[in-house]
Amino acid sequence: MTVQPKEENKMTPAQYLEMERSSLDIRHEFFNGEIFAMVGAKINHIRINVNLTGELRNKFKEENSSCEVLPNDMRVKIETGYVYPDIAISCGDAKFEDNAFDTLTNPVVIMEILSESTEAFDRGKKFAYYRTISTLQEYLLVSQDEYHVEQYIRREYGKWEYCSYKGADQILKIKSINCELPLSEIYWGIQFELS
Numbered sequence: 001m002t003v004q005p006k007e008e009n010k011m012t013p014a015q016y017l018e019m020e021r022s023s024l025d026i027r028h029e030f031f032n033g034e035i036f037a038m039v040g041a042k043i044n045h046i047r048i049n050v051n052l053t054g055e056l057r058n059k060f061k062e063e064n065s066s067c068e069v070l071p072n073d074m075r076v077k078i079e080t081g082y083v084y085p086d087i088a089i090s091c092g093d094a095k096f097e098d099n100a101f102d103t104l105t106n107p108v109v110i111m112e113i114l115s116e117s118t119e120a121f122d123r124g125k126k127f128a129y130y131r132t133i134s135t136l137q138e139y140l141l142v143s144q145d146e147y148h149v150e151q152y153i154r155r156e157y158g159k160w161e162y163c164s165y166k167g168a169d170q171i172l173k174i175k176s177i178n179c180e181l182p183l184s185e186i187y188w189g190i191q192f193e194l195s
Helices: 013-022 043-062 119-123 125-130
Strands: 002-005 027-031 034-039 067-071 075-078 081-083 087-091 109-113 138-142 148-154 160-166 171-174 179-182
Touching (some): 013 027, 013 081, 043 067, 043 087, 043 179, 119 125, 138 171, 148 171
Parallel strands (some): 109 138
Antiparallel strands (some): 002 034, 027 034, 027 081, 067 087, 075 081, 087 109, 138 148, 148 160
C-alpha cells in the first residue's frame, strides 16, 4: 500500500479515532499527531495477503488454536498512534483499546507485505513503532517481487533476531504461533515481474 501524507494540522488521538471511525472509503494511519491516507495496492500484494490469511486461518482451524488472523482492516495501537498492518495475529483473548472493538492492542505477530513506496518505512520507523508493543513476538516482511520473507523474533532483553527465507522450497517457521508456512503457499498464484 502507498502511504500518502494528508495535509491537515496535527490531531489528537481522540480526533483521529472520531474521524477514522466515520471514514467510509479511506483508511488512515496516525503517527505523532499526523495522519496518512492508505491508498492502493498492486495485485501481487493483494494475492499474497489473501494467501497468508487463508493459510493461517486454515492452520489455526485445523489445530483448534486460540490464535486468530486479522487482515488489513484491523487497526493496531502503537505507542505514538495507530496503524493498519497487512496482517495481525492475536492469540488467546484479543484485547481492544475500547468498546468499539476496532483497535487491537495485543498482537503477537505482525506481517507487512513490502512495496516500493513503503519498504523503507516498514523496515525502519514502522518496525521501531511495532517494537514498543509489549505482546509482539515476531515481525515479518514479505516481498512481493520474489520468494523472500524476512523474520524478526523478539528474544530476551528486547533483542531481535533476524532470519531470512528465500526460495520456493523454504518453509517459514513462526514459533510464537506454532505454525509453519511453505513459501510456495504464500506465493501461490503469484507471477513475478521480470527486471
